Amino acid sequence: MNAVFRALSDPTRRKVLELLRQRPMSAGELSSHFAVAKPTMSAHLAVLREADLVAADKAGKQVIYRLKMSVLEEALLSFAQALDLGLDRSPSKPPAPEPASS
Amino acid sequence: MNPSIRTALIAAGLILGGAVLLRLWAHTQPLASQAEITQRGINVLIALMVILNANTAAKQIRAMPRCDPALEQAARRFTSFALVIGGALYALAWLIAPLNWAFPLSITALGGATVAGVVRCLTLWSRRPA
Numbered sequence: 001m002n003a004v005f006r007a008l009s010d011p012t013r014r015k016v017l018e019l020l021r022q023r024p025m026s027a028g029e030l031s032s033h034f035a036v037a038k039p040t041m042s043a044h045l046a047v048l049r050e051a052d053l054v055a056a057d058k059a060g061k062q063v064i065y066r067l068k069m070s071v072l073e074e075a076l077l078s079f080a081q082a083l084d085l086g087l088d089r090s091p092s093k094p095p096a097p098e099p100a101s102s
Numbered sequence: 103m104n105p106s107i108r109t110a111l112i113a114a115g116l117i118l119g120g121a122v123l124l125r126l127w128a129h130t131q132p133l134a135s136q137a138e139i140t141q142r143g144i145n146v147l148i149a150l151m152v153i154l155n156a157n158t159a160a161k162q163i164r165a166m167p168r169c170d171p172a173l174e175q176a177a178r179r180f181t182s183f184a185l186v187i188g189g190a191l192y193a194l195a196w197l198i199a200p201l202n203w204a205f206p207l208s209i210t211a212l213g214g215a216t217v218a219g220v221v222r223c224l225t226l227w228s229r230r231p232a
Contacts, residue, residue: 001107021179023172055163067175071186074179 004073007051008080012036013044017067019075020054024066113151120147145208148195152212156185161216171225181219188215 007013031041034084043066048054055068069077124143128136160182191211196204 024175052161064171066163066171067179068161068163070161071182074160074183 003047004076005031007047007053008077010044010047011084014050014077014081016042016048016065017043017053017069018081020065020067024050026059026062026064030065067085113154117147117151120199130214138201142204145196145204146193149189149196149208149212152189152192153186155190156182170230173230177223177226180222181183184215184219184222188212191215 006011012034015033019025019030019033027045029040030045033043036044045054047054048065049056053067053069053073055066057064057066068084121144124140124147128139128143131139162178162181188211192208195207195211199207
């Protein structure tokens with residue numbers, strides 16, 4: 001559960017989850033909504049995958065990210081969005097970026 | 103042991119253990135209310151199982167090649183939400199409503215949630231791309 005709270009504490013990752021609520025998207029599509037470097041975006045997605053909030057499926061050369069949230073986790077996301085909860089107030093501070101996988 | 107089998111065994115143990123504890127506790131109550139306590143308790147346990155399963159249903163990702171992923175995700179999320187709310191209302195009905203009202207109220211709540219889920223799935227199915 002700690003990983004879930006950590007994942008939801010960042011506004012960029014919350015925005016990613018908001019986008020994935022509409023439909024599954026590729027890493028490139030997700031990146032186009034943010035002014036962050038690709039490795040930074042990959043790091044954010046890795047945090048979400050680690051928290052088991054998104055699932056990544058390979059489709060050809062692309063990696064498609066799909067929402068993988070329970071009802072309770074979605075309620076927590078909505079709560080965090082509504083109150084703009086952010087333990088980390090800086091716009092994007094993911095852990096050490098990993099090499100981009102897609 | 104397979105994690106899903108272990109989880110299922112733990113859940114079964116909790117249900118059986120809960121039922122036994124409930125039965126034992128009911129025996130400490132006046133005779134007139136024992137049957138009511140047991141009936142209410144068992145139905146609250148059923149509601150909790152519905153809520154727990156519905157809560158994680160949206161997390162069960164299986165690629166369905168013939169389905170539009172966006173529609174499939176929308177259907178799964180809506181159905182999960184509806185069943186969690188329906189399950190919560192079912193539990194609430196058995197916790198606070200008079201006994202003769204609890205059954206129709208709880209069935210209406212859970213049945214309504216199920217129907218809403220089915221209707222939503224059919225609506226999304228009719229909107230699928232050709």
